[in-house]
Amino acid sequence: MSVTRKKPVKASAESTSAKVRAAGLRPTRQRIALAGLLFRDEDRHVTAEALHEEAAKAGVRVSLATIYNTLHQFTQAGLLNEVVVDSGRAYFDTNIGDHQHFYVEENGALIDIPGETIGISNVPTPPKGMAVDRVDVVVRIKRA
């Protein structure tokens, strides 16, 4: 069977607002604008700094503090996932489904690996009283 690649529908301003509201957050100018940038296209990966610049280029005036607040709120609301690949900066991923990443250490680029690609088996039972939150797989790649 062919893999069903969900082509995201270009979100309208209204649906973006609705999405923010649905997340339990007030649809403020900033949040709507950032959601618009984040969920407009294909799945994407951003750092706070990168999104800040992108917003600036798009003519949206948002403070860096708000970028951080928003990224965390969206993450908490399940709209984003945080990806840990670098001790030094945080990446946020609009793809909240089960999947993994290639990480190009050289330039900090992240590339999605569809969730059904890699097989992970025999994840051991956590210590008493603990439960698995999630299993992260990062395939670090470099120039051949």
Next chain:
Amino acid sequence: MSVTRKKPVKASAESTSAKVRAAGLRPTRQRIALAGLLFRDEDRHVTAEALHEEAAKAGVRVSLATIYNTLHQFTQAGLLNEVVVDSGRAYFDTNIGDHQHFYVEENGALIDIPGETIGISNVPTPPKGMAVDRVDVVVRIKRA
């Protein structure tokens, strides 16, 4: 069959010195002391800050900058592995063999998972011109 758990031999001052030298580094007082702390016992995980404190308690005077230098040099020499589980601080692991980790987000603890436990299959081919450097698996756990 039973898993062969290599019980590390208590490294002598001489062998520690030799280990540092073998790594292509001058066996200075600081490096020998840090190697002594790091490779004395079982496999262990440290942060720069933690090792700094530990050294202080052990009566070894080493600057934090040297801790960082040394951890990186040891890593580059293949004596340590860096583990990325937290965008915020770097962990170093004296276990340089193939294995994975449980990561307790709550308190930042790392727990080794023997390399032969988890099965990873079908790691996809990296983009043209790239090669897999390594595959990291982190099992994030939390209080049940």
Next chain:
DNA sequence: AATCTCTTTTGAATTGTTCTAAAGTGTTGA
């Protein structure tokens, strides 16, 4: 011991992120 090179150190500098207090804005009910 002289010399050369590699190391360590201190403290400043950077980077990424969070905090704080004040000003601003969405929402609600009269």
Next chain:
DNA sequence: TCAACACTTTAGAACAATTCAAAAGAGATT
């Protein structure tokens, strides 16, 4: 519609982790 309130945003300070730079110190080699 507007007041009133709670939630947000903002600028800038504060922080934490790490790196850098210049000068002093210490192995190695002769």
